[in-house]
Amino acid sequence: MEHPAISLIFVNYRSARYLEKALRSLFRAENQGTFEVIIVNNDASESKTLHSFQRAYPIQVLEAGGNKGFGTAANLGAEAARGTVLGFLNPDVEWPGKQLEAIQEVFSSSSEPAVLGISLLDASGKEARFGRGQEVSLLRIIRNHLPLQNTSSREVAWVSGGALFIPRTFFQKIKGFDQEFFLYYEDVDLCKRARQEGAAIRFDPRFTVTHFGGKSQDSRSLQKERYYASQKRYFEKHRILFEQQLLFLFHRFRNFFL
Numbered sequence: 001m002e003h004p005a006i007s008l009i010f011v012n013y014r015s016a017r018y019l020e021k022a023l024r025s026l027f028r029a030e031n032q033g034t035f036e037v038i039i040v041n042n043d044a045s046e047s048k049t050l051h052s053f054q055r056a057y058p059i060q061v062l063e064a065g066g067n068k069g070f071g072t073a074a075n076l077g078a079e080a081a082r083g084t085v086l087g088f089l090n091p092d093v094e095w096p097g098k099q100l101e102a103i104q105e106v107f108s109s110s111s112e113p114a115v116l117g118i119s120l121l122d123a124s125g126k127e128a129r130f131g132r133g134q135e136v137s138l139l140r141i142i143r144n145h146l147p148l149q150n151t152s153s154r155e156v157a158w159v160s161g162g163a164l165f166i167p168r169t170f171f172q173k174i175k176g177f178d179q180e181f182f183l184y185y186e187d188v189d190l191c192k193r194a195r196q197e198g199a200a201i202r203f204d205p206r207f208t209v210t211h212f213g214g215k216s217q218d219s220r221s222l223q224k225e226r227y228y229a230s231q232k233r234y235f236e237k238h239r240i241l242f243e244q245q246l247l248f249l250f251h252r253f254r255n256f257f258l
Contacts, residue, residue, distance in 0.1 A: 006034065018212065103118070
């Protein structure tokens with residue numbers, strides 16, 4: 001294959017049975033010569049299954065050597081990518097139809113760096129709450145628990161790493177995902193650093209994937225532990241000390257707030 005326009009990168013952890021469905025829908029909808037698929041495997045127990053997919057689909061499978069977290073694995077996939085645009089997708093998604101060519105045109109039509117987020121829909125067609133958002137602050141965290149509004153937003157502060165597209169050269173310039181985020185907030189951090197470099201962060205609901213949500217997660221308690229640890233790291237990296245201290249209190253007494 002010549003250099004593809006888009007490299008689609010999936011990070012697998014306990015998601016092989018869902019990933020096969022994602023691949024089937026993707027290769028059914030899109031022209032194979034225009035994109036490549038790279039799967040980075042964080043789960044050694046599913047290696048045999050993932051490599052078996054190569055008999056049905058022209059994909060590349062990379063072994064991370066254990067569960068390295070999303071950011072580390074995603075960076076590994078980006079290093080192997082050949083496309084001019086990188087697309088990061090959750091493994092538990094379904095691709096609805098032909099749209100990669102139009103996504104590529106979004107980047108081709110402008111010389112300015114940009115990060116593009118597309119809409120994550122649940123099985124009923126409703127947009128996921130945490131698919132994109134405004135600048136992260138303590139007030140925003142509290143407001144995020146209110147009903148989702150403004151689904152037609154075009155420019156936002158961050159978009160979800162579950163469906164995120166970015167020029168490969170710009171991704172390299174900002175040094176990819178911060179690998180200190182094991183899971184959660186690595187996408188918010190990436191978008192923050194992209195904006196600091198002058199990039200626009202765009203959310204375009206014309207493009208969608210159906211996301212079945214949380215299929216690769218560990219226990220609920222571990223999920224929460226990782227989420228709040230990443231939130232704390234983000235505040236330490238990007239927010240003032242006063243907000244960091246308030247976040248500590250919020251975490252300690254969050255059951256009273258929510």
